[in-house]
Amino acid sequence: MNKLSFRSMKGRKALSPFLNYAIVIAAFLAVQLALKMDMVSNSMQSLLVPVCCYVVMAISLNLTVGVLGELSLGHGGFMSLGAFSGIIVSVALKNLVPLSPLRLAISLAVGALFGAAGGVIIGVPVLRLRGDYLAIVTLAFGEIIKNVMQVLYIGVDEHGLHMSTKEAGLLLSETGTAIVKGPMGAVGVTKLATFTAGFLLILLTLLIVQNLVHSRAGRAIQALRDNRIAAESVGISPTKYKLIAFVISAALAGAAGALYGLNYSSTLASKFDFNTSILILVFVVLGGLGSIRGSIVAATVLTILPELLRNFDVKEYRMLIYAVILIVVMLVTNNPTLWSWIARFQRRKAEEKGGAEQ
Amino acid sequence: MKYTPREPVKLVPVPSTNKIPERDIDKSPILECRHLGIDFGGLAAVKDFNMAIGRTEIAGLIGPNGAGKTTVFNLLTKVYQPTRGTILLDGMDTNTMTTVQVNKAGIARTFQNIRLFNNLTVEDNVKLGLHNQVRYGLWSGIFRLPTYWKAEKQARERAMELLSIFDMGYLAHFKAGSLPYGAQRRLEIVRALATNPSLLLLDEPAAGMNPSETAELMDTIVKIRDTFGIAILLIEHDMNLVMGICEGIAVLNFGQIIAKGTPEEIKNDPVVIEAYLGKKKKEA
Numbered sequence: 001m002n003k004l005s006f007r008s009m010k011g012r013k014a015l016s017p018f019l020n021y022a023i024v025i026a027a028f029l030a031v032q033l034a035l036k037m038d039m040v041s042n043s044m045q046s047l048l049v050p051v052c053c054y055v056v057m058a059i060s061l062n063l064t065v066g067v068l069g070e071l072s073l074g075h076g077g078f079m080s081l082g083a084f085s086g087i088i089v090s091v092a093l094k095n096l097v098p099l100s101p102l103r104l105a106i107s108l109a110v111g112a113l114f115g116a117a118g119g120v121i122i123g124v125p126v127l128r129l130r131g132d133y134l135a136i137v138t139l140a141f142g143e144i145i146k147n148v149m150q151v152l153y154i155g156v157d158e159h160g161l162h163m164s165t166k167e168a169g170l171l172l173s174e175t176g177t178a179i180v181k182g183p184m185g186a187v188g189v190t191k192l193a194t195f196t197a198g199f200l201l202i203l204l205t206l207l208i209v210q211n212l213v214h215s216r217a218g219r220a221i222q223a224l225r226d227n228r229i230a231a232e233s234v235g236i237s238p239t240k241y242k243l244i245a246f247v248i249s250a251a252l253a254g255a256a257g258a259l260y261g262l263n264y265s266s267t268l269a270s271k272f273d274f275n276t277s278i279l280i281l282v283f284v285v286l287g288g289l290g291s292i293r294g295s296i297v298a299a300t301v302l303t304i305l306p307e308l309l310r311n312f313d314v315k316e317y318r319m320l321i322y323a324v325i326l327i328v329v330m331l332v333t334n335n336p337t338l339w340s341w342i343a344r345f346q347r348r349k350a351e352e353k354g355g356a357e358q
Numbered sequence: 359m360k361y362t363p364r365e366p367v368k369l370v371p372v373p374s375t376n377k378i379p380e381r382d383i384d385k386s387p388i389l390e391c392r393h394l395g396i397d398f399g400g401l402a403a404v405k406d407f408n409m410a411i412g413r414t415e416i417a418g419l420i421g422p423n424g425a426g427k428t429t430v431f432n433l434l435t436k437v438y439q440p441t442r443g444t445i446l447l448d449g450m451d452t453n454t455m456t457t458v459q460v461n462k463a464g465i466a467r468t469f470q471n472i473r474l475f476n477n478l479t480v481e482d483n484v485k486l487g488l489h490n491q492v493r494y495g496l497w498s499g500i501f502r503l504p505t506y507w508k509a510e511k512q513a514r515e516r517a518m519e520l521l522s523i524f525d526m527g528y529l530a531h532f533k534a535g536s537l538p539y540g541a542q543r544r545l546e547i548v549r550a551l552a553t554n555p556s557l558l559l560l561d562e563p564a565a566g567m568n569p570s571e572t573a574e575l576m577d578t579i580v581k582i583r584d585t586f587g588i589a590i591l592l593i594e595h596d597m598n599l600v601m602g603i604c605e606g607i608a609v610l611n612f613g614q615i616i617a618k619g620t621p622e623e624i625k626n627d628p629v630v631i632e633a634y635l636g637k638k639k640k641e642a
C-alpha cells in the first residue's frame with residue numbers, strides 16, 4: 001500500500017499544553033531569581049506587569065483569530081473596558097476591601113465581566129452574519145470606546161457611583177473622589193498590580209484557553225474555522241460556538257486590561273487605541289495563528305525588545321533593528337519552505353523508528 | 359434554539375416514486391420530496407423533483423454533470439432553501455428548518471468536494487460528528503469536571519468503533535487534511551455516520567477511487583445499511599457501484615427526473631440510454 005507521508009499528532013497534542021505551563025512557570029521563577037540577585041534594571045522591572053498583560057492579550061486574541069478564525073481589530077477596546085471598570089471598582093472598594101490582593105482579584109473579575117459584556121454586545125449581532133464583518137465592527141468598537149472614555153467623568157462617594165460628561169456634573173459629596181476625568185483619563189489610582197498577579201493571570205488564561213480548545217466546545221469552534229458548511233452539516237450551531245469563543249476572548253482581554261490599568265497611577269483612554277489592537281494582532285500573527293506558545297513568546301520578546309535594544313549603544317538604530325527583527329521573525333515563522341524542510345527531517349526520523357506506515 | 363418535532367404531515371400518495379424495496383413498502387418513507395424545485399437567478403436548477411426513499415433502502419441518484427444532483431442534496435440539507443415544493447423527513451416538513459436542525463432531525467451527508475476539518479485529527483473529526491450524541495457543558499470542559507472525562511472517554515471509544523468500519527483506527531491521530539484522497543472520502547462517511555442519521559446522503563463517494571477501492575466501498579455501504587438499519591441515497595457516476603448496490607434509482611437530467619426504477623429497469627430504459635448511458639458509451 002501507499003506510504004503514509006504525514007505525521008501523527010498524538011505525542012505533540014498531548015504534550016503541548018503542559019509544556020506551555022512549564023515554560024511560563026520556569027520564566028516566572030527565573031525572573032524571581034534575577035530580581036533577588038538584583039540583576040533586573042528598573043526599566044525592565046517596570047515592564048514585568050505589562051508583559052504579563054500583553055501575553056494574556058495575545059493568547060486571548062489568538063482564541064478569536066487563530067482558533068475561531070475571525071479577525072478582530074478592536075481587542076484594545078475590550079482591554080479598555082476592563083481597565084477602566086477594574087480601576088473604578090478598585091477605587092470604589094478601597095475602604096470596603098482593604099486587602100489589596102483580594103481587591104485586585106475582584107477588579108480583574110469585574111474587568112473580565114465588562115470585557116465579556118462588550119463581547120456579547122458586539123458578537124450577538126455580528127457573529128450571526130456570514131462573512132467577515134467582525135473586523136470592521138470591532139475596529140469601530142475600539143474607536144468608540146476610546147472616544148467615549150475621553151469624554152466621560154466617573155466618580156464615587158458614599159452614595160455610590162456618579163457619571164457625567166462634565167466634571168461639575170458629577171455632583172460628588174465632599175468625601176467623594178473623581179476616578180475618571182474625561183480626557184485626563186483615570187487618575188489617582190492605587191497601583192495594585194504585581195508580577196505574581198500577572199503570572200497567575202497567565203496561568204488562568206492558559207488553563208481556560210487550552211482546556212477549551214481540547215474540549216467539545218473547542219472542537220466545534222475549530223470545526224467552524226476549518227469548514228463552516230461541514231460543521232453545520234454535523235449539527236454544530238455556528239452562532240453559538242463563535243459567540244462562546246469571542247466572549248471568552250473578550251473577557252480575558254478585559255481581565256488583562258484591568259491588570260494593566262492597576263499597574264499605573266493614571267491611565268489614558270488613548271492607550272487602548274487602534275495601534276494597541278494592531279500590536280496585539282502582530283504578536284498573534286508572528287507567534288503563529290493558533291499557536292498558544294507562539295503568542296506567549298512573541299508578546300514577551302516584542303514587548304521587552306525595544307527596552308533591551310535601549311541598553312546597547314544603538315540609540316539611533318533602535319527602531320530599525322526592531323523592524324528588522326520583526327521582518328526576520330515573520331519570514332521564519334511563516335515560511336512554508338522552511339517548515340516543509342523541518343518537517344522532512346522529522347519525517348525521516350519517524351521513518352527510522354518505523355512509525356506509521358502500512 | 360431547540361429543535362421541536364412538529365405535527366406529522368398527513369401522508370398523501372406521492373405523484374410518482376422510485377421503486378421502494380419490498381421490505382420497506384408497508385412502512386412510511388423516511389424521505390419524501392414533493393414537487394421540489396429551486397431557481398438560481400431565474401434558471402431552474404431543479405424542477406418538479408419527486409422521490410420517496412424507504413427506511414432501509416439504498417437509493418441512487420444519477421445523471422450527467424450539471425444535472426442538479428448535488429443541488430438536490432443541498433436542498434435536502436437546507437444549504438439552499440427550496441423555491442418550490444415540500445421535503446418530508448419521516449413525515450415532518452423541513453421547510454422552516456436550518457442545516458443544523460435537519461441534521462439533528464436525521465439527515466447526514468458527505469460532500470462532492472471533500473469538506474473535512476483539515477487541521478484537526480481524524481479522531482477529532484469523528485468526535486465532531488458525535489457533537490450532539492456525546493454531550494457535556496462548556497464549564498465541564500474548561501475545568502475538566504468528571505463529566506468531561508466520562509463523556510470524552512465515551513466519545514473516543516465510539517469514534518474508534520466508527521473508524522473501524524473502514525479499518526481506519528490506526529489513522530486516529532493524523533491530521534485529516536494530510537490523509538490520502540480515498541481515506542478522506544471514507545472519513546467523511548464515518549463523520550456523517552457519527553451523527554446517528556436515519557438517512558445518509560453520499561455525494562460521489564467513489565470519486566477518485568480505483569476499482570478495487572470502489573469494490574471495497576460497495577461492500578462497506580451495504581454493510582453500513584445492514585448494521586445501522588438506515589436509508590442511504592447516493593450520487594455516483596460509477597455505474598458498477600450504482601447498478602450493483604442501489605435498489606431504486608432516479609435519473610436526473612437538466613434538473614428533472616427523466617426515469618425511475620430498479621437497476622434493471624433503468625439499464626433498459628431508452629430515455630436513459632439516450633440521455634445518459636448512451637452518450638457515455640459513445641464517448642468510450
Ligand SMILES: Nc1ncnc2c1ncn2[C@@H]1O[C@H](COP(=O)(O)OP(=O)(O)O)[C@@H](O)[C@H]1O
Nearest residue numbers: 398399403421422423424425426427428429430
Ligand atoms: N449556488 C449556485 N448558484 C448558481 N447556480 C448554481 C448554484 N449551485 C448550482 N448551480 C447550478 O446548478 C446546476 C446543477 O449543479 P449541480 O447540482 O452541482 O450538478 P451535478 O448534477 O453535477 O451535481 C449547474 O448548472 C450549476 O451551475
Ligand SMILES: [Mg+2]
Nearest residue numbers: 427428429470
Ligand atoms: Mg455534483
